Amino acid sequence: MEGGFGPKIVFTLPGGIPVTETVTNTWLIMVLLIGFSFIVTRKFERVPKGLQNAVELLVDGIYNLTAQTMGEDKIAFAPYIGTIIIYLICANLSGLFGLRPPTADVNTTMGLAIITFVMIHFFGMKRKGVGGYLKGFLDPFPVMLPLNIIGELATPISLSFRLFGNIVGGLIIMNLLYGGLQSLSLKLGIGIPIFQAAIPAPLHLYFDLFAGVLQSFIFSMLTMVFVSIAMD
Amino acid sequence: MENTNFIVLFLNWLLSFDKKALILAASAIGAGFAMIAGIGPGIGQGYAAGKGAEATSINPKAAKHSTMIMLLGAGIAETSGILALVIALILLFGNPLVVQEGDGLVIAVSAIAAGISMIAGIGPGVGQGYAAGKGAEAASMNPDGSRPSTLVMLLGSAVAQTSGIFALVISLILMYANPLVSGHGAAIVLAASTLGAGIAMIAGIGPGIGQGYAAGKGTEATGKRPKLQSGIIKTMILGQAVAQTTGIYALVIALVLMFANPLIKLL
Numbered sequence: 354m355e356g357g358f359g360p361k362i363v364f365t366l367p368g369g370i371p372v373t374e375t376v377t378n379t380w381l382i383m384v385l386l387i388g389f390s391f392i393v394t395r396k397f398e399r400v401p402k403g404l405q406n407a408v409e410l411l412v413d414g415i416y417n418l419t420a421q422t423m424g425e426d427k428i429a430f431a432p433y434i435g436t437i438i439i440y441l442i443c444a445n446l447s448g449l450f451g452l453r454p455p456t457a458d459v460n461t462t463m464g465l466a467i468i469t470f471v472m473i474h475f476f477g478m479k480r481k482g483v484g485g486y487l488k489g490f491l492d493p494f495p496v497m498l499p500l501n502i503i504g505e506l507a508t509p510i511s512l513s514f515r516l517f518g519n520i521v522g523g524l525i526i527m528n529l530l531y532g533g534l535q536s537l538s539l540k541l542g543i544g545i546p547i548f549q550a551a552i553p554a555p556l557h558l559y560f561d562l563f564a565g566v567l568q569s570f571i572f573s574m575l576t577m578v579f580v581s582i583a584m585d
Numbered sequence: 586m587e588n589t590n591f592i593v594l595f596l597n598w599l600l601s602f603d604k605k606a607l608i609l610a611a612s613a614i615g616a617g618f619a620m621i622a623g624i625g626p627g628i629g630q631g632y633a634a635g636k637g638a639e640a641t642s643i644n645p646k647a648a649k650h651s652t653m654i655m656l657l658g659a660g661i662a663e664t665s666g667i668l669a670l671v672i673a674l675i676l677l678f679g680n681p682l683v684v685q686e687g688d689g690l691v692i693a694v695s696a697i698a699a700g701i702s703m704i705a706g707i708g709p710g711v712g713q714g715y716a717a718g719k720g721a722e723a724a725s726m727n728p729d730g731s732r733p734s735t736l737v738m739l740l741g742s743a744v745a746q747t748s749g750i751f752a753l754v755i756s757l758i759l760m761y762a763n764p765l766v767s768g769h770g771a772a773i774v775l776a777a778s779t780l781g782a783g784i785a786m787i788a789g790i791g792p793g794i795g796q797g798y799a800a801g802k803g804t805e806a807t808g809k810r811p812k813l814q815s816g817i818i819k820t821m822i823l824g825q826a827v828a829q830t831t832g833i834y835a836l837v838i839a840l841v842l843m844f845a846n847p848l849i850k851l852l
Contacts, residue, residue: 422818424815500833504826504829504830504833510754511746511751514754515746518671518750519667522667525674525679559660567739571739574739574740574743575740575743575744578740578818578819578822582819
């Protein structure tokens, strides 16, 4: 099983650029989310009903969460936070539909963590001025400078691998379970892998639903907390 | 001349086996080592369960709620056990080391070190379990403030996971991209450096427990005074960042041993 758990290459673009499952599944989620936002933002009415109610609840919730966590003055971050939380939930739950979650690829999670990393330092400098911001690295003692720098670099690593480790861990365990159940039913002489029907359901509940939603939430929360700490 | 040095005898005995057999045997040991991490979630979840029982007796009306929070926290405390299980399963079912080119001894030691590194998971398991217990307690003491205190518990536990994640990163590097496998130098030094990188990560136990304690206290404080949530979060995260220091030292040493080892050139 060489590289058995990595994303498969779906096709290769001219010029030898491989396009993996991660990329195609991300495209699929993008299309779905763009379609969703296009449909729900037609025909807004003053008194909301039906679908508009649900969407307003969602947007309201995200704004409240941002205001509560980052403070009222940083409410402008809400659209970005909303975007990553919705994208991550869709990405992490795509395992339930038999797709490989894009977040089970360290490239996706590292990309998102680098955005957070840039945000932390860009908004820190913007709020405190470049000099005042860089002086923060000398706290509490100037000797701590190298350690402070390594600590800052460790943030995106832990942020990305927290998400990646949880999702890919679930993926590997579920893959092995399905394989094991299949060989079990084949050994018993049943052509149809009946054991795969109900047994994996509780594990899907834990690994996909619980870990998936929780890790999306934690990633967004940590992004908010780190950015707001850098700004205060 | 008859060599009577135990280590030399042992190494000669090891090298008398087929390279693949040596790697497979080491993978089995590594998978076993990885699972030692289970100590952490075991202790932590036990503490959470105890606090959950206590919470039920303090405030039976909020029992359902505090049980939910206890289960949520215990679910998070399971993470390091699951990460260790994943490393063990990769070593057993999808071992990338078996087909790697390079010195058999170094590859075999990589498997053991990848397992040893995961022992760090004890820390996050204990710490997050403590936070989960405090979450259940806070929910029973002040049911109105349980939403913000649960949020602090989640955040604090996520940070307490950091050293477990560092261990996972080192473990994955050891299995998929260990630079020492194709390194030049005495095989014994390369193998020992690999093992050292894995052992260094055990330090992660400390930050895991400490940050979990901070998370638990933060949860407790938020439960008492929900309005001060954002201030409590900031103090908690800053303290946890300092508590991470020794874990970062361990990560740096592990990376130095693998990517910029000064010892190899000395020989």
